[in-house]
Amino acid sequence: MATDTIQRTQLQLDVWREFVWTAGEQGDPYALLLRAPEDPYPLYEQIRARGPLTRSALGTYLVADHGLAGKILRDRRFGVRMVNGDQAPQSVEFDNSLLGLDPPDHSRLRKLTIHAVNPGQMEPWRARVERFCDELIDKVLAGPVKFNFMTAFAQQLPMYVIGELIGVPDAHRRTLFGLTRRMMHLVDGEPSVELMADVARSTAEMHAMFADIIALRQAERGDDLISDLLPALDDGRLTMAELIPLCAFLTLGGVETTVNLIANATHLLLAHPEQWDAFRDDPSLASAVIQETLRFETPTQQYRRIAQEELELDGVVLPVDSQLAILAGAANRDPVVYPDPGRFDITRPPSRELLSFSLGIHFCLGAALARLEGEVALAAIARRLPDLRRIGPIRRRKSFIIRGMVQFPVARASGG
Numbered sequence: 550m551a552t553d554t555i556q557r558t559q560l561q562l563d564v565w566r567e568f569v570w571t572a573g574e575q576g577d578p579y580a581l582l583l584r585a586p587e588d589p590y591p592l593y594e595q596i597r598a599r600g601p602l603t604r605s606a607l608g609t610y611l612v613a614d615h616g617l618a619g620k621i622l623r624d625r626r627f628g629v630r631m632v633n634g635d636q637a638p639q640s641v642e643f644d645n646s647l648l649g650l651d652p653p654d655h656s657r658l659r660k661l662t663i664h665a666v667n668p669g670q671m672e673p674w675r676a677r678v679e680r681f682c683d684e685l686i687d688k689v690l691a692g693p694v695k696f697n698f699m700t701a702f703a704q705q706l707p708m709y710v711i712g713e714l715i716g717v718p719d720a721h722r723r724t725l726f727g728l729t730r731r732m733m734h735l736v737d738g739e740p741s742v743e744l745m746a747d748v749a750r751s752t753a754e755m756h757a758m759f760a761d762i763i764a765l766r767q768a769e770r771g772d773d774l775i776s777d778l779l780p781a782l783d784d785g786r787l788t789m790a791e792l793i794p795l796c797a798f799l800t801l802g803g804v805e806t807t808v809n810l811i812a813n814a815t816h817l818l819l820a821h822p823e824q825w826d827a828f829r830d831d832p833s834l835a836s837a838v839i840q841e842t843l844r845f846e847t848p849t850q851q852y853r854r855i856a857q858e859e860l861e862l863d864g865v866v867l868p869v870d871s872q873l874a875i876l877a878g879a880a881n882r883d884p885v886v887y888p889d890p891g892r893f894d895i896t897r898p899p900s901r902e903l904l905s906f907s908l909g910i911h912f913c914l915g916a917a918l919a920r921l922e923g924e925v926a927l928a929a930i931a932r933r934l935p936d937l938r939r940i941g942p943i944r945r946r947k948s949f950i951i952r953g954m955v956q957f958p959v960a961r962a963s964g965g
């Protein structure tokens with residue numbers, strides 16, 4: 550970045566930080582949420598108490614109400630970009646691929662991509678995921694009795710699956726996933742000029758790496774997403790400028806979310822021994838464990854929509870370009886939909902749709918795969934690490950978007 554750009558960006562960040570700080574000191578629950586507290590749930594309740602659609606002192610409209618959130622996500626008068634096509638202010642510059650596009654480009658790209666991650670085509674993945682889980686657990690059993698569940702297990706599985714899905718050769722995987730960790734500053738912690746510059750550098754490195762991988766696949770096609778999309782690249786339905794960010798986004802969106810689903814589920818089960826016992830006795834409860842974890846500790850806590858025209862919603866007039874924070878982590882605990890929502894309960898009857906994977910045209914393309922990974926991982930842990938226990942305090946990620954951990958110290962049985 551040029552020096553004057555750095556100074557300007559730093560100034561904008563300082564002004565924004567001051568604004569958020571002051572609003573927080575005055576008790577604005579959204580400003581407090583942006584400080585990424587360990588426990589965001591009381592703030593969600595404060596927001597809910599203010600009504601289904603309420604405006605933060607920061608200008609963002611907040612939606613914690615399950616019904617209203619679903620309505621907005623399905624309403625085509627809301628998009629993901631400003632009306633002039635710009636990204637929303639305060640977002641770190643990153644090409645979000647599908648998630649950063651409104652129709653008609655979104656529809657074209659999604660139609661091409663859905664073929665590779667079609668929920669109907671996910672079942673053949675089960676055996677591969679099972680095999681990889683077993684290999685990972687073999688390594689855990691051969692390693693120290695005490696370990697960090699995040700690095701030894703939770704981070705490994707989604708990286709492997711996405712690598713296989715996209716068609717990343719083994720030799721590139723380690724570097725690629727090092728880059729995703731650096732890019733997670735997009736959603737973690739306080740933005741600073743240094744972090745933003747590092748995100749830009751790692752994004753450029755990742756894009757260069759995907760350009761190389763695409764060239765490899767052009768020389769030798771395989772059974773993967775890139776190879777699947779090459780005909781569209783050849784006949785002009787897809788451009789290289791779209792395919793590269795798509796691969797980068799799938800890497801980020803497919804790994805950093807699923808890691809937390811697997812770890813949050815394991816953490817919650819260990820914290821509720823009677824439910825851990827019930828699950829070990831009946832591994833067919835795996836899908837119920839995943840469903841309840843998606844609700845109770847939603848990995849992606851919030852996402853954004855922007856009004857594409859002036860409109861009235863729930864009695865409130867929203868000007869064009871209004872920003873809305875869809876608080877999925879709050880909507881998934883809406884007491885109108887989920888009785889006693891603050892209780893983790895894997896026997897909860899399957900209920901209304903969760904907001905964990907969004908709804909409407911941006912509904913997560915990897916939802917079926919993420920569920921499958923979670924179910925297989927949990928079943929493997931219950932079977933092969935039945936004595937797993939937490940042995941120290943967890944450390945959460947400092948993010949108001951992602952609900953996850955960096956440290957989850959556990960121990961397995963020493964004879965295992």
Ligand code: HEM
Pocket residue numbers: 647648649659666714799802803804806807810847848849852853904905906907908910911912913914915916918919
């Ligand atoms: C537990 C794991 C996951 C969670 C919680 C999750 C969550 C989400 C959410 C909330 C959105 C939509 C955000 C919005 O509406 O603004 C989304 C979109 C998306 N996700 Fe996921 N995701 C997960 C796993 C995956 C995986 C494994 C993949 C890839 C295989 C993936 C690929 C995508 C893509 C491509 C989109 C954009 C869809 C579009 O804009 O049309 N996700 N995800």
